Amino acid sequence: MDENYSVSPTFKFIILGIVFVGIITIGLGLYINPEKTWANFLLSNYYFISIIVGATFFLAIQYITQSGWSAMFIRIPHAIGMYMPVAAITILFLIFGMHSIYHWSIPGVAEHSPEIEHKSPYLNIPFFFIRLVIIFALWILMTWLLRKTSLKEDHESNLKYFYKSEYYSKIYIFILAITFSLLTFDLIMSIDVYWFSTVFAVKNFVSGFYHAVSVITLIVILLNRNGYFRDLNKTHLRYFSRYIFILGIIWAYLWFIQYLLIWFANIQEETIYYVIRTEGKWKTFFFLNIILNWAIPFSILLPARTNANKLVLIFISIILIIGHWVDLYLQIMPGSVGEFNIGYIEIGVFAGFSGLFIFIVSRALGRIPLIPKNHPYLGESINLH
Amino acid sequence: MYNTEIRGPLITGDKTFHQVTEDICHPIDRKPGYWWYFVLLLCLGALVYGSWALKITVKDGIGSWGLNNSVSWGWGIINFVWWIGIGHAGTAFSIFLLILEQKWRTSINRAAELMTVVAVICAVHFPILHIGRLWDGFFIFPYPNTRGPLWLNFNSPLFWDVIAIFAYFVASSLFWYVGMIPDLATIRDRTTSKIKKAIYGFFSFGWVGSSQDWLRLETLNWLIGGLIAALVVSVHSIVALDFATSILPGWHSTIFPPYFVVGAILSGFAMVITLMIIIRKIYKLNDYITDSHLNAICKILIFISLIMGTAYATEIFIAWYSDNEYEMFTFFHNRVTGDYNKAFWVMILSNAILPQLFWFKKIRKNLTIVFIISICINIGMWFERYVIVVTSLTKDFFPSNWTDYSPTGVEVGLFVGTFGFFILCILLFFRYLPMISIHEVKGVLKYKINK
Numbered sequence: 136m137d138e139n140y141s142v143s144p145t146f147k148f149i150i151l152g153i154v155f156v157g158i159i160t161i162g163l164g165l166y167i168n169p170e171k172t173w174a175n176f177l178l179s180n181y182y183f184i185s186i187i188v189g190a191t192f193f194l195a196i197q198y199i200t201q202s203g204w205s206a207m208f209i210r211i212p213h214a215i216g217m218y219m220p221v222a223a224i225t226i227l228f229l230i231f232g233m234h235s236i237y238h239w240s241i242p243g244v245a246e247h248s249p250e251i252e253h254k255s256p257y258l259n260i261p262f263f264f265i266r267l268v269i270i271f272a273l274w275i276l277m278t279w280l281l282r283k284t285s286l287k288e289d290h291e292s293n294l295k296y297f298y299k300s301e302y303y304s305k306i307y308i309f310i311l312a313i314t315f316s317l318l319t320f321d322l323i324m325s326i327d328v329y330w331f332s333t334v335f336a337v338k339n340f341v342s343g344f345y346h347a348v349s350v351i352t353l354i355v356i357l358l359n360r361n362g363y364f365r366d367l368n369k370t371h372l373r374y375f376s377r378y379i380f381i382l383g384i385i386w387a388y389l390w391f392i393q394y395l396l397i398w399f400a401n402i403q404e405e406t407i408y409y410v411i412r413t414e415g416k417w418k419t420f421f422f423l424n425i426i427l428n429w430a431i432p433f434s435i436l437l438p439a440r441t442n443a444n445k446l447v448l449i450f451i452s453i454i455l456i457i458g459h460w461v462d463l464y465l466q467i468m469p470g471s472v473g474e475f476n477i478g479y480i481e482i483g484v485f486a487g488f489s490g491l492f493i494f495i496v497s498r499a500l501g502r503i504p505l506i507p508k509n510h511p512y513l514g515e516s517i518n519l520h
Numbered sequence: 521m522y523n524t525e526i527r528g529p530l531i532t533g534d535k536t537f538h539q540v541t542e543d544i545c546h547p548i549d550r551k552p553g554y555w556w557y558f559v560l561l562l563c564l565g566a567l568v569y570g571s572w573a574l575k576i577t578v579k580d581g582i583g584s585w586g587l588n589n590s591v592s593w594g595w596g597i598i599n600f601v602w603w604i605g606i607g608h609a610g611t612a613f614s615i616f617l618l619i620l621e622q623k624w625r626t627s628i629n630r631a632a633e634l635m636t637v638v639a640v641i642c643a644v645h646f647p648i649l650h651i652g653r654l655w656d657g658f659f660i661f662p663y664p665n666t667r668g669p670l671w672l673n674f675n676s677p678l679f680w681d682v683i684a685i686f687a688y689f690v691a692s693s694l695f696w697y698v699g700m701i702p703d704l705a706t707i708r709d710r711t712t713s714k715i716k717k718a719i720y721g722f723f724s725f726g727w728v729g730s731s732q733d734w735l736r737l738e739t740l741n742w743l744i745g746g747l748i749a750a751l752v753v754s755v756h757s758i759v760a761l762d763f764a765t766s767i768l769p770g771w772h773s774t775i776f777p778p779y780f781v782v783g784a785i786l787s788g789f790a791m792v793i794t795l796m797i798i799i800r801k802i803y804k805l806n807d808y809i810t811d812s813h814l815n816a817i818c819k820i821l822i823f824i825s826l827i828m829g830t831a832y833a834t835e836i837f838i839a840w841y842s843d844n845e846y847e848m849f850t851f852f853h854n855r856v857t858g859d860y861n862k863a864f865w866v867m868i869l870s871n872a873i874l875p876q877l878f879w880f881k882k883i884r885k886n887l888t889i890v891f892i893i894s895i896c897i898n899i900g901m902w903f904e905r906y907v908i909v910v911t912s913l914t915k916d917f918f919p920s921n922w923t924d925y926s927p928t929g930v931e932v933g934l935f936v937g938t939f940g941f942f943i944l945c946i947l948l949f950f951r952y953l954p955m956i957s958i959h960e961v962k963g964v965l966k967y968k969i970n971k
Contacts, residue, residue, distance in 0.1 A: 199819070200620065201527050253843040294526065305879075308823070312830045320841075331842045333775035333834050381749075388753060392777045399765040400772050511526050 140363060140500040150494045157487010164480045171480050173232030174471040178463050179488035180226045181322055185339065185459075186492075187222060188315055189347025190215040191278050195304035195311075203515035204374050207366065207506055211351050213285060214499035216278035221495055223271035225488075233260055236471045239328045250329055258325055266321060270314045277307040285507060292509040315340050323463075326470035330408045332397070338389040339466075345382035345428075346459040352379065353452035354496075356445050363505055366517045369443040376442040379432060379451060387429035412465060416475035420465050427458030460485065528812025530624055530964045535807065537962055541706060544956050547803055548707060552951055555802070563944040570937010573930045574649070582652050584930045591913040591925040596646045597762075598905040599935050601780075602787070603643035604685070604759055605901060609788015610636030611692045612752045618745050624816055626960040627808045631799060631949075632792045633696035638945040639791075640689045642938035647681070649934065677761040688748075688755040695744045698737065701727050702959040756784045763908065769846040770855070770912035773838075779831040783901060786824045786871060790897035793817045795946070797891050799955060808956050811885065818878040818890060821897070829872030846917060854911045859924075863903045863910070870900025 164172030194212035197205045233240040238251075240260055245252040256262075280303050288296035316336035324335050352375040359367045397405045412421050432451050436442045468475070507513065535543070576584045587594050610632035617625035651657050660682050662672055672679055705727035708720035727733060760780035763771040773779075793814060800809045839851035855864045874893050877883045884890065915922045949955060 199823070200622070202620075250843045254841060257841070297526065305822075309826060312826055313833070316830065316834060320837075331838050333773045333831075333838045334778065335774070336834065337775060337778055384750070385753075388757070389778065392757065393774045396761070396764050396772070396774045396776070400767050402767060402772070 140358065140497070140505050142497050142501050146497070147494070150490050150497070153486050153490030154494060155487075157483055157485075157490060160480060160483025160487060164484065168480065169232070170235040171472050171476075172484065173229075173235040174467055175480055175484040176232060177229060177236055177322065177471075178460070178467050179485050180222060180229070181467075182459060182463055182485075183218060183488060183492050184222050184226070184318070185343030186347045186350055187215055187219050187278075188274070188311065188340075189343035189345070190351055191219075191274075191281070191307065192311060192344055193348055193351060194281065195307050198301045198304035199308070201512075203512035204371065204519050206510045206512035206516035207364065207371075208351065208355055208516075209285065209507055209510070210500065210503055210505055211354050212347075213278075213282045213503065214496050215347070215350070216282060217499040218492055218495045219271070219275050219278050221491065223275060225491075226267060226271070227264070230260070230264060233263075236467075237325060237328070238470075239325060254328070258321075258328070263321060266317060270318055273310050273314060277303060277310060281307065282503075285510075286503060288510060289504060289508045294511060296509075297511050311340075315343075323466050326467060327408060329404060332393055332405070332408075334389060334393050338386075338393060341382065341385050341389055342428075342459065342462060345379070345386050346455050348375070348378045348382060349452040349455040351375075352448055353456070356449055356452075358500075358505070359445070368519065370519045371516075372443040372445065372448060376436050376448055376451075379448075379455070380436040380442070383429055383432045383436070387425070387433070390425070390429070411469045417465065417469060420461055420475070424458065424461050424465055427454055427461055527624070528815065529810055530626070530812075531808055531961060532810050533807035535965060537965065540962055540965065541710070541958055543805065543807070544954050544958050544961070545707060545710065547950055548952060548954065556947060556951070559943065560947055563940040563947065566936045566940025567944065569933045570940055573933025573937060576930050577649050577934065578654055582650065584928060586926055586928045586931060588923055588925070590916065590921045590923045591910065593909055593913065594925055595927045595931040595935060596650050598902065598909050599938065600643050600646035601759055601905045602902050603639045603646075603938065604756060605780075605784035605787040606791045606898075607636045607639030607643060607692075607788070608752060608756055608781075608784035609786075609792060610634070610639070611688075611695065611748055612785050612788060613792055614695070615745050615749045615752060618741075622816075623964050624813055626964050627810075627813060627956050628792065628796060628817075629960070630696075630699065630957045631795055631955050632788075633692065633699070634946070634949050634953075634955075635788075635791060635795060637689070637693045637696055638942050640685065640692070641945075642942050644685060644689075645934065645938060647678075677758060677765050680758045681762060684751070684755045684758040688751045691744060691748050691751055695741070695748055698740055698744065699957060699960075700953065701725060702729065702733075702737065703954045703957060705729065706958055707954065753781055756781045768912050768916060769844070770850040770908065773835060775831055775834060779828075782824055782827045782831070783871075783904060786821065786828055786875075787898055787901035789817060789821055789824065790894040790901070793821070793890065794894045794898070797887055797894075799950075803950075803955075805956065808961060814887070814890065815884050818884045821875045821894075822878045825872055825875035825897075829876075832868060832872055850912060850915075854915055855907060858911075859914070860907060860911045863907050867900050867903045867907055870896040871904060874900075 161172060161176065164175070190212040194209055194216075196202075197209065229236075237258075238244060239254065239258045240263075245255050251258070281300060284296050284300045284303065288300075319336040319339045323339065324331065355364060355367065355375070356372075358364050394409065397409060411417065431454050435447060435451060441447045464481075510516075531540075585594065585596065587596075613632045614625060614629040617629070648654070648657060651660075660672060660679065662674070662679075665671075701724055704720050704724035708717055708724050711717050711720065757777035757780065760776040764773060764776035766772055796809050796814065796817070800806055836851050836856070839847040842848075854860065874896050877889075877893065883893075910925055914925055
């Protein structure tokens with residue numbers, strides 16, 4: 136049971152190669168088309184931040200609902216959480232690219248626009264980064280505490296650690312509720328500086344949770360195919376797919392609600408957001424977004440025949456990993472770059488960041504025991520039927 | 521392998537299967553105490569007041585309410601949304617815990633589902649009465665008619681409401697009833713009175729408890745459960761759309777649907793816990809509704825109230841962020857300060873702040889405080905709807921439209937009447953139906969501590 140994941144050198148080499156490609160692309164991109172590069176830089180950063188937040192939220196939810204089935208897999212969200220400090224560092228590089236993405240950050244803009252002037256006590260570069268630093272400090276602290284407590288439990292069988300984890304989970308959720316909203320408003324919503332929607336942060340939070348669960352599922356299945364998690368059975372898979380299925384419905388619900396209310400009320404300053412996104416080349420992505428993030432997972436995971444199949448779940452997870460990117464592309468690009476154009480920058484930057492993510496997470500998985508010991512629900516999880 | 525050591529016991533007192541039946545059927549077998557008749561009398565009083573208000577409303581029309589041109593929705597819609605909210609959680613509770621396989625739902629789901637069905641009936645009174653010409657009420661249903669091209673407006677959220685609530689009512693009463701069939705059969709089999717046997721026999725649909733019966737029951741339960749899980753969300757979302765599709769500041773907000781759903785779950789769970797504490801106290805069912813059950817609901821309340829608090833904060837923040845003078849006025853001059861600020865602060869205090877006291881174990885353990893907080897949440901949720909409806913309507917874009925609003929005795933009467941009806945139904949439920957699901961409790965009876 137106490138098996139450790141080991142990263143093969145070839146795998147490491149390939150991943151580092153991808154990271155290298157990413158760095159090259161960013162360097163080249165900054166020279167050729169800095170605006171687009173910074174927008175993609177933001178996209179990839181936010182992508183993985185929301186995955187980490189979603190994965191650690193998944194962990195916290197398991198603790199507070201006293202779910203037993205998932206006890207075996209908690210090390211995966213822990214490992215994903217280890218990417219948090221890296222994400223915190225990379226996001227700070229944004230300070231060099233603020234003007235390329237955020238219209239409000241350009242000096243002098245506020246004088247010509249009363250709306251931006253009004254927002255300037257909140258939307259200004261120093262305060263923006265102060266918020267980022269505080270938010271990340273809190274997140275890093277909480278994920279570290281959660282991980283540390285769980286690792287201590289491995290060495291000493293004591294329920295005290297379980298209660299501690301539960302307590303930290305509550306605090307983490309409490310912090311997340313407010314901080315993730317602010318982060319999303321700052322990083323994404325303020326790109327379209329005149330536009331606002333109250334459900335925006337909720338929607339992106341659910342989106343992060345949704346896609347993080349699919350990433351966790353993918354990692355579990357891939358590890359299982361490589362000989363780890365030998366106790367993985369159909370019921371576990373069914374529970375994972377149930378999570379994905381339900382979250383998919385909630386994602387679609389929130390997406391629809393935001394669209395419907397803006398379309399229905401037809402207030403100019405709000406509809407402009409969707410007018411741009413349903414015209415021209417953006418239109419393809421507008422529909423692709425719904426197809427990838429809702430229609431495909433919903434229709435495939437609905438029948439009991441398919442929803443506990445490893446290959447199907449791998450397929451769905453990959454679809455969702457692409458879907459999350461499409462969703463974010465549609466949120467970020469129209470307001471910052473302004474034109475639909477997918478080229479080597481998009482692919483290179485995202486590949487680089489995914490490489491970094493995979494590298495950090497796989498290294499983290501190798502460092503901590505893959506299956507927790509002494510977790511009170513471990514027996515329940517292994518013998519799930 | 522259900523570990524009850526950490527989660528807390530599901531049923532205490534080392535019951536045998538027979539004892540479970542005895543304990544739960546006890547109130548049905550015997551005559552109720554004096555308190556039952558006393559409360560019944562109170563309910564009938566409330567119903568008399570309600571019927572008077574009903575008569576005036578139907579006879580004299582909506583003019584007997586305190587509404588005016590600006591405030592065209594008052595207590596009617598507030599109470600409607602409030603009742604729907606309460607009606608929401610019973611099923612939300614039952615379904616989500618069923619789907620998430622939380623075993624502790626078994627002792628609570630029956631009463632919670634009843635609460636849903638009754639609260640929805642209470643709720644639909646208000647829009648039906650607000651139609652005014654009650655005799656034309658069937659116009660809200662889309663059917664081929666002799667009125668020529670005059671169909672109802674399919675674009676109207678009010679019409680979606682009719683559909684959503686109707687579907688929700690049918691599905692949740694079905695769910696409640698189907699789950700009760702084996703228990704009705706149990707009562708049928710153990711009663712000695714012939715009349716009772718005939719009545720319970722009829723309503724248990726000839727249940728014999730064969731494995732095929734059970735298989736069908738469970739399949740049906742899962743099927744309806746899956747469907748209702750979606751309905752739970754849709755019904756209150758559509759109630760929220762009644763407001764949010766408008767362009768009125770304070771109503772037009774994209775967060776409204778999820779925020780209404782969560783708010784409904786908050787008020788409903790608060791009502792569930794109120795009801796559970798009462799049942800536990802009166803019928804001494806401590807072994808079934810254990811401390812750990814109430815503890816778990818309290819923890820859920822913390823979480824939901826946290827979401828509510830975040831939603832309030834988001835609304836206020838975005839009102840400022842939008843730099844829209846009407847939004848700013850509604851939130852900062854009309855709600856946070858201004859004529860209705862008391863209602864606003866009652867709402868904040870009892871929905872977002874008081875439930876946070878449940879972080880402390882001592883408070884969760886003290887049932888008196890839990891009871892008081894649960895009542896406060898219900899009052900707070902009522903005020904939330906009051907804040908939304910009244911502040912936005914009394915002061916809209918034109919200062920010349922600004923008016924005040926206060927309800928008349930007729931509106932109050934209708935609300936009191938629905939209360940009477942709600943409590944009456946619960947009393948009858950206590951008296952004639954098993955208030956805890958016997959067969960589901962038996963299903964979890966043997967989960968014992970194992971290391």
